[in-house]
Amino acid sequence: MVDSALEAPGAGSSLRRARLWLSATFWRHRWVRLAVLLLPPVLAFLVVYVGALGSLFVSAFWAVDAFTGKIIHVWNLDNFRDLFGSGGTYLRIAGRTIGIAAAVTALDAIIAFPLAYYMARVAKPRMRTLLLVAILLPLWSSYLVRIYAWRTILGHDGALNWLLNKVGIGDVDLLYTNWGMLIVFTYIWLPFMVIPVYAALERIPDNFLEASADLGAKAWRTFRSVLLPLALPGIVAGSIFTFSLTLGDFITPLLVGGGKNNFIGNVVEDYIGVNSNIPFAAAFATIPVLVMALYLIIARRLGAFEAL
Amino acid sequence: METRGARIGLRIWTIGALLFLWIPLLIIMVYAFDRSSIQTWPITQWTLHWFSAAWEDPGVRSSLWLSVKCGLLATGVALVLGSMAAFAISRFRFFGRESISFLLLLPIALPGIITGMALNSFYVFAGVPFSLLSIVIGHATFCVVVVYNNVLARLRRTSPSIVEASMDLGADGWQTFRYVLWPTVATALVAGGLLAFALSFDEVIVTTFTAGAQTTLPIFILDHIQRGQDLPIVNAVVFAVILLTVIPVLISVRLTRDTGVIRRR
């Protein structure tokens, strides 16, 4: 095919001949194309990222000198022993982190779904544009300041209590509690859940739903049997973001957690500064990695990778 | 298709969700005018002082500029590497394909603190100085995956035979790329690039570990949250950033709204 193009009239210039030869080579030897495409990103990743991760997790099996902070290259399981011992503190922290991450994911999914449905299927095109802008714009403003703003809302003399008092309900004590953090996390990651769900809902053809109605399904049945399964990959894709971002965060617990509701990230960050106890921090960090690995495997089964 | 009741319910829910999203932003913008540096409710004294303070503060401008530079570089790297990886994964079947696809997802799936720690140790070991490069590498790890996802999703929806068709018609590789492939993925690249830039611009966790002495905008903001004295400068800066980013976000949304699918009235 390509050879005939070489002989075709008008294919005279040497540059074009060179380009055609190059294209032919790439076409015939597919692996060359693959290698050229794949090698740079994969190599960069392997060397920098995976290598760094590997050396980090290897250090979880080492120890650190108590005072000087130098790493002692002696293989041991002490860090893991401390992790599971110590009166269960670290397990409690891990449990809190995972629990809140799961709750945030569920809450965000619930809030995002009707919103995404409205945007994808009910709103007119202009309104849809406006809504998309309204959802994406907050991602551009500093996430630190958005968290900080919640202190003014949830504080004892803050905006929320002011409103509740005006309406007649009393004060609520949300700041520096797990509930407060739950609200803030749900707020921060909401756009990350809305976008994939929106994308998934938008792809469902109208006639699917019409066909379902033709077959006699009422609204709830259509929702349950047609809409939800088709939107599920999008929900799971969004949940990867909300779950992992919550799992690894330490800023929100730092700013609105009150220091008593620490996450894995806070402990890890503390231990890096104290005696550079990277081995223990690395050991603790294996927990979110394992949890996320498990989550990703489940997510792939549910088809989320197609919907990202 | 939906009943009228359902529509009204959805409309109310949407308004509620939007209020939930925007009230804290409005609070930030309003508190940029608060005279006091300790934020309490309600505001008792108003001032424009913080805007001029932010404007004059050299830290604001240098950190803003550094963030923009990092964002552009990281996005550039991500666009190139991400689309290359997306093409490779979607068009070829090869040994280790699943693993690579999983690998690329790690930076965004793993907590930022782990990426930060790992890169920090790596830089120390490899003797990489803390500079613009070290920050850009850190950001590029998760920016790549964002572009990769967008381009991959787009490629999944286009048929592979368009390339063959184009070559059948006599185009060489470059022409195929320019006239056939590029228009297909252009908007996905723009969407991915903008999201990557946004992620890099606002990133603080990985940056604290990879920035050394440099200050990007989020680090500047974190510093000021500690200081307390000058906290409202941060509100003023965010106010400006929100206003400035309306246009780019609007453009990106318009460009990517048509995802080319069968639907819609």
Added chain:
Amino acid sequence: MKRKWRRVAGLGAGIALVGATAFLAAGCGGGGGNAETRTTVSGLPQSIGKGEGALNLIEWPYYSDPAFAKPFEQQTGCKIKRKDAGSSNQMVALMRTGGGGGGGEYDMVSASGDASLRLIAGGDVRPVNVDLIPSWKDFLPILQSPPHNTVGGVHYGVSLQWGPNVLLYDPNKITPAPKTWSPIYDAKYKGQISIPNNPIQIADAALYLSSTKPDLGIKDPYELTQKQFDATIDLLKQQKPLVKLYWVYDTDARSAFANGDVSLAAAWPVDTLNLQKKDVPVGETTPAKVTGWADTWMIAKRAPHPNCAYLWMKYVSTPKVQAQQALIFGETPANPKACPIMNQMEAGSCSRYHLDEPDAYYNSIKFWKTPVADCGNGEKNCIDYNEWQKAWTQITG
């Protein structure tokens, strides 16, 4: 079947590759190793050379405020680049990056007592020649060679400023005005208390126990035997349900106070000042037994601009700059000659910051110092900082 085996092989190859890379990286000294500690003290400089034109500081906010930093830059040509830290842990971490010793990037760090010994032991700071700092002779005696920056007679920095840890309270909610630390351990005030999120707080609790449970025999709150330590941890665990906020930045304590979230806070005089400026009702008590923090300017082992560093230490020890910094940040100078200048700038400030007290007062403040196992009682059985940090994580987590 063949496809499945190919996938398994692919996974296996992947793991092997990762493992190989990791072992390679790890074997070659990776994992955040620090610079070597030089066991010999190299010759101290005998004079300050010419400034190198730049100075990179790790500091608490406002420690190089332009009000007094600008004249310095003009006089010496040392252009200051500053990195504000939010906690001692952050300062230590910053000094340890890039292979330790400041990473060849930072020149100085204004370390508090809970960080300074860690930096000395880690080989991240260098000894200094205090004879090059003329004002050093005028310093409060207790701050000339305090145990937190002088080890074995060798000075590793020059004291800068200090402050007591005081008790703030809301006079409308807490009556009568407290005289001791007891309200923050009192269940009556559950949910209204805020204390610092810092393992060194254990010393505060130990100090409190030294009056309420004298039979424990606590003399130095930083040198605790296992029994004393356990009793202190028990007290702190009992306190935890009463605490609303463990603050990391003192500005957090301020805003929690201003927002009505807490009415009792262990904080600093600068916080009282700021709250008063905002017309928030607040009272301050300095109980008889307090801990205190004291900051030291230390020079990084691998500082690229040591001459500018010495010039800076010399400059900020002079009375006028000490007074300026004290009033901007809200702390107390180490140099009592700053007293009249402070009174000039703000009447009565010298007394308010306790700069004119007799020596006995200063000797009674238990300044922060990193706890070590070898605590001078000859037995090396004191609890070290690693254990303090672990215990603290368990209390707050």
